[in-house]
Amino acid sequence: MSLSPxxxxxxxxxxxxxxxxxxxxxxxxxxxxxxxxxxxxxHTLPEGHFRADLMAELxxxxxxxxxxENFGIPFCMTVEAEVLGSEIDFGSLACEPKIVRxxxxxxxxxxxRNIGAMLDAGRxxxxxxxxxxxxxxxPEVPVIGSISGPISTAASIVDPTTFLKELHKKREPSHxxxxxxxxxxxxxxxxxxxGGASAICIGDPTATGEILGxxxxxxxxxxxxxxxxxxxHAAGVPVLVHICGEMRAVKQYIPTLHCDAxxxxxxxxxxxxxxxxxxxxxxxxxxxxxxxxxxxxKVSRHAANLVRDGIDIISPACGLSTSSAIGNIQAMTATVxxx
Amino acid sequence: xxxxxxxxxxxxxDSVLEMEEDRAVAAAEEVVAQGYDAFEAIERGLSAGxxxxxxxxxxxEYFIPELLICSDAMYAGMDxxxxxxxxxxxxxxxxxVIGVIEGDTHDIGKNLVKTMLxxxxxEVTDLGRDIxxxxxxxxxxxxxxxxxxxxxxxxxxxxxxxxxxRQLREEGIRDNFKVMVGGGPISQGFADRIGADGYAVNAAExxxxxxxxxGASESVAA
Numbered sequence: 001m002s003l004s005p006x007x008x009x010x011x012x013x014x015x016x017x018x019x020x021x022x023x024x025x026x027x028x029x030x031x032x033x034x035x036x037x038x039x040x041x042x043h044t045l046p047e048g049h050f051r052a053d054l055m056a057e058l059x060x061x062x063x064x065x066x067x068x069e070n071f072g073i074p075f076c077m078t079v080e081a082e083v084l085g086s087e088i089d090f091g092s093l094a095c096e097p098k099i100v101r102x103x104x105x106x107x108x109x110x111x112x113r114n115i116g117a118m119l120d121a122g123r124x125x126x127x128x129x130x131x132x133x134x135x136x137x138x139p140e141v142p143v144i145g146s147i148s149g150p151i152s153t154a155a156s157i158v159d160p161t162t163f164l165k166e167l168h169k170k171r172e173p174s175h176x177x178x179x180x181x182x183x184x185x186x187x188x189x190x191x192x193x194x195g196g197a198s199a200i201c202i203g204d205p206t207a208t209g210e211i212l213g214x215x216x217x218x219x220x221x222x223x224x225x226x227x228x229x230x231x232x233h234a235a236g237v238p239v240l241v242h243i244c245g246e247m248r249a250v251k252q253y254i255p256t257l258h259c260d261a262x263x264x265x266x267x268x269x270x271x272x273x274x275x276x277x278x279x280x281x282x283x284x285x286x287x288x289x290x291x292x293x294x295x296x297x298k299v300s301r302h303a304a305n306l307v308r309d310g311i312d313i314i315s316p317a318c319g320l321s322t323s324s325a326i327g328n329i330q331a332m333t334a335t336v337x338x339x
Numbered sequence: 340x341x342x343x344x345x346x347x348x349x350x351x352x353d354s355v356l357e358m359e360e361d362r363a364v365a366a367a368e369e370v371v372a373q374g375y376d377a378f379e380a381i382e383r384g385l386s387a388g389x390x391x392x393x394x395x396x397x398x399x400e401y402f403i404p405e406l407l408i409c410s411d412a413m414y415a416g417m418d419x420x421x422x423x424x425x426x427x428x429x430x431x432x433x434x435x436v437i438g439v440i441e442g443d444t445h446d447i448g449k450n451l452v453k454t455m456l457x458x459x460x461x462e463v464t465d466l467g468r469d470i471x472x473x474x475x476x477x478x479x480x481x482x483x484x485x486x487x488x489x490x491x492x493x494x495x496x497x498x499x500x501x502x503x504x505r506q507l508r509e510e511g512i513r514d515n516f517k518v519m520v521g522g523g524p525i526s527q528g529f530a531d532r533i534g535a536d537g538y539a540v541n542a543a544e545x546x547x548x549x550x551x552x553x554g555a556s557e558s559v560a561a
Contacts, residue, residue, distance in 0.1 A: 095442050095495055161447055164404040165411070168358070211447075213402030245523065249399055288494055289526060318524070321494040 004140035005069035006198055012312055013199065013238040013260040015281060021307060023314040023336035025062075026240065026263075027072025028146025029203035030319055033058055035094050036326035037065045046090040049076060049097060052129035059134055063141065065326060067333030070142045071134045074127045077148040077203060080188060081156035083122040084113065084181070094322045104158045107166045107173040115184050124188060128195035135196025142199060145192030149204020149241070150182045150224035151212075157181075160206070167216050178224045186231030193235045200232045201240040202259070208243060209250035217250040222257065229258040240283060244318060247273075255279060266317035271309040285317035286332055292321040296331035303335040344375040351384025351416055356391045358408040360415045367419035377423035385416045389458040397543045403447060406542070410454040433553045436479045437488040438466030440499035445492035448522055451542040452488060459546050461486075472502035479516055485553045487518045488545070489535075494524045501533035508534075517552040521545055 002019065003011065009022045025032040038044045041061040048058040059071040076097040078088045085103040104110045118124065127145070134143045148156070154177050155163045167174050189200045207221035229239045238260035246267050247254070254262055255277050263283035264270060270282045286302055287294075306314050314336045320329075342350070347370050354362035363385070370380040392409040395401040401409070437453050439446045446468040456463050464482055466474060479487050489500045500520050507513040517536040520529070530538035536552055539545035 096493075098442070098444050100444070160445075161407055161450060164447065165407050167404050168408060211403045213399070213405070216402070216404060249402070289524065289529065292494065293529075293532070319494055321497070323495075323498070 006140055006142040009070065009142045009313070010198065010238065013240075013281060020338065021312055021314050021336060022069050023067070023303075023333045024070040024142075024144065025066070025068045025072055025316055025320070026070070026144045026146050026201035026203070026242070027059070027074060028148065028201060029077045029205055030072065030146070030201070030242065030316060031075040031096060031322075032062045032066055032068055032072060032316075032320055032329070033075045034062075034066075034320060034322050034324050034326065034329070036324075037061050038093060040065065040326075044093050045075060046092060046097070049074065049090055050123060050126060052126040052133060055126060055130035056133040056137075059130065060138070066329045067337065068329075069333075070144050071138070072144050072146060072201075073130050073134070074123065074146065077146075077152065078156070079123050079127060080148050080153045080181075080185065083118040083124060084153065084157045084184065085111070086157050096322070099156050102157055102159050106162055107154075107158050107170055107177045110158060110173075110177050110180070112180050115187050118184060119187055119191060124191065128191040131192050131195035131197045135198070143195075143197045144199050144201050144240075145189060145195075145197035146201045146203060147185055147189050147192075147228075149202045149207055149221075150178050150185060150228055151207035151221055152204045153181045153185065154178050155206045164211070167212070167220060174220070178220060179227075182224045182227045182231075185228045189228070189232045190235045193232070193237050197237065199238045199240060199260075201242065201263075202228060203242045205242075205244040208245040209247050210245040212250070214249050214253070218253050221250075222253050226256075226258045233258070240313075242283075242318075251276075261313055263313075263315060264317070270306070270311050274310065281312045283313035283315050284311060286314065288316050288318050288320050288324070291316060291328045291332065292324045294328060296327050299328045299331045300335045303332045307336055341373055342369065344370070344373070344379070347373070347375065348380060348384040348387070351380060352388035352391065355385055355388025355409050355412045355416070356395075358405065358412055360408075360412040363412040363416035364419055367416040370420065371423055377420040378425070378428035381417060381420050381424075385413045385420070386458045389413045389455070393455060393458075393543045393546070396541070403451065406451055406454075407447070410451070413454070413458065432460055432462040433486065433549075434462045434464065434482055434484040435486040435488055435549065436464045436466065436475055436482070436484045438470040438475060438490070439468035440489055440491045440496050440503075441469055441471045442496035442499065443491045443493045444468045446490070448492065448542070449490040452490065452521065452545045455542050455546045456488075456549060459550065461549065472499050472506060475503050476506050476510070480512070485517060486549060487516050488549070489518065489520045491522045491525070497524055497529065500525075500535065504534045519545065519548055519552060
């Protein structure tokens with residue numbers, strides 16, 4: 001009997017043998033709610049960022065139209081920053097939400113809010129409710145709750161240039177803010193798990209080797225990512241982590257992350273990474289450039305290469321452009337599924 | 340005993356490289372107190388230090404946070420020295436318009452490129468972040484820029500870069516400006532596709548590209 005998409009993903013994350021790799025797109029920074037899908041179904045953004053029912057419907061549309069074998073919610077990475085105090089521009093159909101202004105000029109001026117109150121604020125409950133609606137209606141499909149990583153979240157509430165400098169110059173307040181943000185992220189993720197999320201994906205695009213370098217990556221990114229991962233593991237679900245950009249400078253630290261799968265950008269040769277660290281469950285990394293500008297044939301060849309290279313979970317390499325062609329994404333998912 | 344100007348240049352350069360803002364300010368104040376030439380101190384001291392920092396960045400010894408702190412030290416020293424520049428020091432420079440394309444508010448990469456361009460003797464007009472394509476074109480015309488530098492970190496906003504090039508073409512002024520692009524999702528392939536003149540993978544590379552696009556020689560700073 002063939003595996004359900006949820007069984008296939010969870011088995012893969014437990015390093016069990018499966019018939020073929022799952023092909024997924026996690027939501028969050030790897031949002032797959034592209035314009036082609038929304039135009040076809042009429043469930044649209046930015047409305048879908050707010051209402052649980054619309055979020056669930058749009059996530060289901062993405063699943064149905066693209067062939068990705070999961071539901072990925074939310075469709076942005078601003079849910080956390082919003083309740084932590086940032087001003088958000090919710091964007092449009094084609095343009096994802098973004099931070100308009102970070103509320104704090106320095107890590108020293110961050111005001112620590114009550115975590116319980118933040119869980120009742122903004123869109124936090126809507127995302128959890130969407131997870132609930134999706135998991136009830138489609139128990140065989142994994143709901144992936146996507147959250148922003150601790151470094152990216154902290155750099156969304158403190159002016160990011162200052163934040164990066166203070167990782168050097170004001171270490172104690174930097175640690176305090178990251179600890180606070182991590183505590184909140186664990187509780188947010190747990191609400192998503194309570195709602196019915198089968199796995200959590202942490203996208204931390206600011207925590208890259210290119211930006212931080214090895215010293216700051218090991219001092220800040222590794223411990224706080226692990227703190228969040230451990231907190232989510234305690235709630236009983238696996239965790240995927242996406243690291244953006246070129247990884248060479250911090251590659252040695254990747255095996256020290258406690259996550260169940262590591263997703264990387266298109267520059268990283270996942271086959272070589274896997275050869276060097278066979279213990280890693282790898283995820284990725286079909287070029288989003290190719291998905292936007294390429295042809296279905298070429299997308300299909302690249303997807304087949306990833307499967308042949310033994311990549312454990314096939315996924316876009318980074319955030320998809322909302323103007324990516326649905327035909328390219330279908331070529332990717334169909335190839336992996338062997339349709 | 341008073342330090343020689345060469346010793347102060349070295350001190351300025353080292354304090355930028357070693358990320359010590361207060362030390363850069365103190366050395367700059369001493370340059371002024373000794374009556375040494377401010378322009379030389381900027382070129383041979385502060386800019387030279389920033390170039391050394393850029394070198395360490397290329398060698399992956401320094402990363403973005405370190406470069407940001409170095410540039411703070413450089414600007415702090417610069418603030419002390421600038422009022423003491425003589426009128427004839429302020430030569431005609433190559434002009435650049437830089438900014439982050441509309442829809443995107445990530446500006447750390449753009450800020451670094453801006454700093455390095457200023458260090459390398461460009462006159463930079465920084466439009467900031469979330470900037471409509473038309474504003475790049477308007478500003479470039481207005482100030483007579485040679486170069487338009489566009490940055491974005493988001494795949495969703497890349498097309499705005501293409502819109503800048505298209506507008507230049509439509510107005511028949513494409514050849515008046517060089518356009519360079521950079522940022523996380525950008526590649527040489529993308530730059531070619533939209534008809535930009537160049538792509539740089541990081542801030543250090545961006546400076547080399549900018550110099551070659553405007554036909555400028557390597558900086559004299561040692």
